[in-house]
Amino acid sequence: MKKEIIPILISILLLLYSIGITLLTNYVLNYKHYLGISLIGISTILYFKNKKLFAYIFGLTLVLGITNLIDIYYSNIIFSIGPINFNPIFLALLIIFLALNKEQLNEMFPEKELTEQELADKNIEAEKLIKSYQLKFKSKPESELKNIADENSGYVNEAKTAAQRILKAKNVL
Structure with a gap:
């Protein structure tokens, strides 16, 4: 039984x-x-x-x-x-x-799996967010960018990625 x-x-x-x-x-x-x-x-x-x-x-x-x-x-x-x-x-x-x-x-009731198109759309949205954060953070000093890029900073992942990209462009990371 x-x-x-x-x-x-x-x-x-x-x-x-x-x-x-x-x-x-x-x-x-x-x-x-x-x-x-x-x-x-x-x-x-x-x-x-x-x-x-x-x-x-x-x-x-x-x-x-x-x-x-x-x-x-x-x-x-x-x-x-x-x-x-x-x-x-x-x-x-x-x-x-x-x-x-x-x-x-x-x-x-299986969990909905993302289709390739939905996944691509999600990645495009994330990239747009990262670029908008890069524009906002462009004028920030390196010390503040390092704080934002820190894993435990409390910022969203897109903001952390934007700060990391700016630091890499400045050859700091």
């Missing part, structure tokens, strides 16, 4: 417990519970059929639960920040879900 199933299993156990309480007491489930049961059921089926769609649906289910639009536990546990209600059960489940499904989520 994979660790990624833990959040859905916890959800199912909470649902079964709530259904058991409802059957053994006079507690009545409301529409939020029925929506929660439906979405958890769909998520469970998708876990075994389509992992990618499962991540979307179960993630959406957890977000709906956090905002208290659905419920899976017989007792409504919420805390409020202003007019917005939050369900800590779903918040905990979302944290567990994100922690245990990190690889799958990284595959679904």
Whole structure:
């Protein structure tokens, strides 16, 4: 059994417990519970059929639960920040879900890689900045340029590069 199933299993156990309480007491489930049961059921089926769609649906289910639009536990546990209600059960489940499904989520939402054109555009912008700093720093004394060029100076990299270029042109570096 994979660790990624833990959040859905916890959800199912909470649902079964709530259904058991409802059957053994006079507690009545409301529409939020029925929506929660439906979405958890769909998520469970998708876990075994389509992992990618499962991540979307179960993630959406957890977000709906956090905002208290659905419920899976017989007792409504919420805390409020202003007019917005939050369900800590779903918040905990979302944290567990994100922690245990990190690889799958990284595959679904990969970091955008820069294309060659975007990289070239970025380099052109950096070069423009360096040239503008060179114009600003041209009249500065060598001691100040050395301070700017220092790695720990606190200046942006483009300013450091501009100061280094000016110092090289003056044959100081």
